[in-house]
Amino acid sequence: MQDTRQTHQARRALTIWAIAVLVYLAAVFHRTTLGVAGLEAGERFGLGPAALGTFTVLQIGLYALMQIPTGLLVDRYGARRVLTVAALLMGLGQLLFAFVTSYPLGLLARAVLGIGDALTFVSVLRLVAAYFPPRRYAALASTTAALGALGNLISTLPLAVLLDSVGWTVTFAATGAATAAYAVVLVLRVRDHPAGAVPATREPESLRVVLGQVRQAWRTPGTRLGFWAHFSTMFAPAMLGLIWGFPYLVQAQGLGVPAAGLLLGLLVVGAIVGGPTIGAVISHRPECRTPLVVGYLLAALGVWAVLLGWPGGHVPVGILVAGFAVLSVGGPASSIAFALARDYNPLRRVGTATGVVNVGGFVAITVSALAVGVLLSIFEPLGSPTAFRLALLAVVAVLLLGLWRTSVWWRRARAAVFDAADRGEDVPVRIRRRAWDLAHT
Structure with missing residues (x-):
């Protein structure tokens, strides 16, 4: 009976992780689409190389700025809510990018997309920390990143074929709508903690805290x-x-x-x-x-x-x-x-x-x-x-x-x-002293 319960919990954990990883794969896909669509974007928005590069720099800059707020949001509201918002924002950003033709609105679309992208990876790793033992965390974090890289592959040849066959608007509208719709799966299937775990309740915190x-x-x-x-x-x-x-x-x-x-x-x-x-x-x-x-x-x-x-x-x-x-x-x-x-x-x-x-x-x-x-x-x-x-x-x-x-x-x-x-505390990894450790001050 105990073995059956543990097997069920393990499958449940893997299912939730897999559902969350698909959001991260979508994020990497959306992040890297301009690698293939860059020339078409230049023609659509009438841009030179420098202005076109601003799309990528804007996304990455927003991603960096959002990481600490994302961590705080995940700790405060849970990974499921943050991932759901991420899917909706990425879908909205890509839908907007599908239809706009002006450079400022294009930047706005990529900014919305970049913020949604920024919410994904930390949220997935928070679910890994909640559902799996610490000894498996490193392997699952690495595998998550590797599976996310599949999104980069999908944004190369398959995306190029799709752009060539159905055009800019249909391609980006379809991928944006599919990403936004995936938010329903997150709401219905993902939970922040394993069944039976009682998370500590947290009151709203001041900015100082x-x-x-x-x-x-x-x-x-x-x-x-x-x-x-x-x-x-x-x-x-x-x-x-x-x-x-x-x-x-x-x-x-x-x-x-x-x-x-x-x-x-x-x-x-x-x-x-x-x-x-x-x-x-x-x-x-x-x-x-x-x-x-x-x-x-x-x-x-x-x-x-x-x-x-x-x-x-x-x-x-x-x-x-x-x-x-x-x-x-x-x-x-x-x-x-x-x-x-x-x-x-x-x-x-x-x-x-x-x-x-x-x-x-x-x-x-x-x-x-x-x-x-x-x-x-x-x-x-x-x-x-x-x-x-x-x-x-x-x-x-x-x-x-x-x-x-x-x-x-x-x-x-x-x-x-x-x-x-030396104080008798538990440490996560036992390491051996080396000669160069003695030189530390």
């Missing part, structure tokens, strides 16, 4: 380590996939459009394959989490050194493939940051801490994308290999900053774990 909750999450060394790990790992492949990868490959490297598309698709495939792999590793060996992050960052620096330092600027295709394959691991590696937020914060604050961590990567995407665009507009000739080599140094600068801060907070987080263990 809310800000105090954010400060507590930020002051936790594990949260700060997660922030910088997320900042460092996910931005480069995302920035390439969303805006500058295609121009770099076509204009600077001389690849044809199909070859450039396939190479960018490698970033998505790497995320899909790497997510479950890294999740499985860190679930069984949680002490490997931050070393994996640092190892990836050192490898990414090596890739950029080769790509930007190649004599003549035109990198052989085989080297490009290998380099993009390494960079594609950044997305899966970024899920380690959420495991850190989950382990080092109480459950009542996990949503807030996850939001704080999620800000990191999207701030880095926004800063690096803007910096590359500004530098490209300065260096001449525009779009040349030399211009891209100089502009993409901004990516290296962001990566070096992230590696430095990740290293600093890795040591501080380890020191906090050792102090807690």
